[in-house]
Amino acid sequence: MDLTWRPLTLEDVPALTRLYAAAEEVDRTGDHFSADDLREELEAPNVDLARATIGAWAGERLAGYGLIRRRDAANPVHMVRLQSVVHPMHRTQAVGAHLIEWFARTSREVSERAFPGAPLEVHHGLHQNERWMAGVLAGAGYTHGRTMVNMRVTLADLPPQPPLPDGLEAVPYGVEHDLAVLDARNDTFAGHWGSTVYELEAWRHLVTGSKDFRPDLSFLVLDGDKVLAFVLSHFYASEAEATGIREHYASWVGTREVLRGRGVASGLLGHTLRAVKAAGFDRSALNVDVDNAHRALGVYERCGYGVDDEWHVYVLS
Template sequence: MSSAFAHLTARPIAPTDAAGLSALLNAIEAVDVFGEYYSEEDAAEQINAPLLDLGRGTVGLFDGDLMVGYSSAAHQPRAEGVHRVTLSGGVHPDHRRRGLGTGLLAAGIACARTLHALHHPALPLAVAVRNNARNAGALACYRAAGMTLSGSSSHLRRPLDAGVADVPVPEGHTVEAYAAGNDADFHLTSDEAFLESRGGVPMPPERWRELLGWQAFRPDLSFLLREDGSGAAAGMVLVFSWDADTEATGVRDAQILRIGTRPGHRGRGVASALLGHALRAAQDAGFDRVSLDVDAEELPRAHGLFERAGFTVARTEVVHTLEFTGRAQHPTG
């Protein structure tokens, strides 16, 4: 980074930084509006994610003891065709317009290249970052770094103060709540439903365990639809809810992180039944709203499903990507 910021300290994020990271993320949320708030416990889960390489993949920027910026690069343990490394990061609103974002983005890209050289050097590398479409400063920073717009997603919401229509379960199917005994079916169904969007790479077991290990996971609102005759799982929905969001907004939001149907079971009303079941369960549990994110390329296909269920678009996020071709060089030292 520029010598103009010599009074700041840059170092890898450590497990002891959870309080500082949650304070930084909440300060960023107040201005950039992602709809996400963090408790210290939430930040600790992010920092202690098993697949996050703190030493090689993160940078925290500190003014004394205050964390004023960060960058984090998440690599894929398994990749086919292209290795996609996802960056996240931000700068405290009180420290913006000083070039810190530019420096942190450059540091994140450097981390991505290091991780790529360690894990998938024979594949092309794509470094991606997502942000609110209204964050003009961040988007200008991405463009200046040579990143190009590569996708977008819509955040959909459905209030539960109105009635929730009953959606029939397809004949010959049964709905099951998540339990340890059907965890493997949830994982398999999730993988098969999303293989297209994940480049044909299943979610590693350690990443699945990490995801369902979050405190926000709501097994009582997460359901599997199973064929009665064959016993095969047809579709699944995973729901999460963050206490920090509720505390900050006063709104109890049940967020659908995944809803999908296995390819051989599509066109039978599986997703509609699961969505309706999740809405009803969330309403019965006292939630005020249900939300989910849908990628732009999936939205036209899924628009009717969510529109019929009463969802509307609350905000849009965009993805910018920087692509590298050729063989990576292994880092030395």
């Protein structure tokens, strides 16, 4: 059957939800998205539905899609993020070639609109099991640029957690801290591979304003009004519904340079994990770059996390 290609609209969310479910039956990435999850993602301020998404339709079935997410800064390279999923019945050379051509052309257009003249680099993250798309990207000249790992700890077996250093206190997140937390996030992740700043609109849509954000399970270390360290938490109800496991997700963990090397990150994360366990969660998860410059892998291992699976980032300059 010939495919019809067109940009996505919000009315396509149910079809996109079915596409992800069909792909998960084969790829087993561990991700389960509800229609509300995908709608929130498509409504993000750095997604241009009309000019930076594409869907392939086989009649009423969404056979595959691509999305290009601009970043909030080019410093100096604009590292756009690509996403794609193709239905297992439509993983053909022709579909792969169409997506590759669309990514190349449209990434340049997205970048020029946002940051005219900036060097462009495109990043596509894939679970270790998404081998078909990895092959498509490799065939088009993308290289494996980085490995991220998902780490998990079962809370029933939570080991004794490291304390915060003397004199430091874990303070619950409050909306009055939001701008200070954003400033701390942008500071602590400066220089991390693939990272750039968040602008306020994207931050509030994707992080602290997300329907999945758990401010009651997010904690800060403060110096007056300045945030020195933070753990921000999310809970994805769609995952719990699909798996039967209530999993806390530590979405952002950071410490400013002035406190690094003193056990602040592990102490604040330990405080968070005790609160998460008391709240009735079964497990906690997070994602980290295996080559993280601040040796974060060791921090998380001290809190009981172990590596579960991998995500690979494919890059084309």
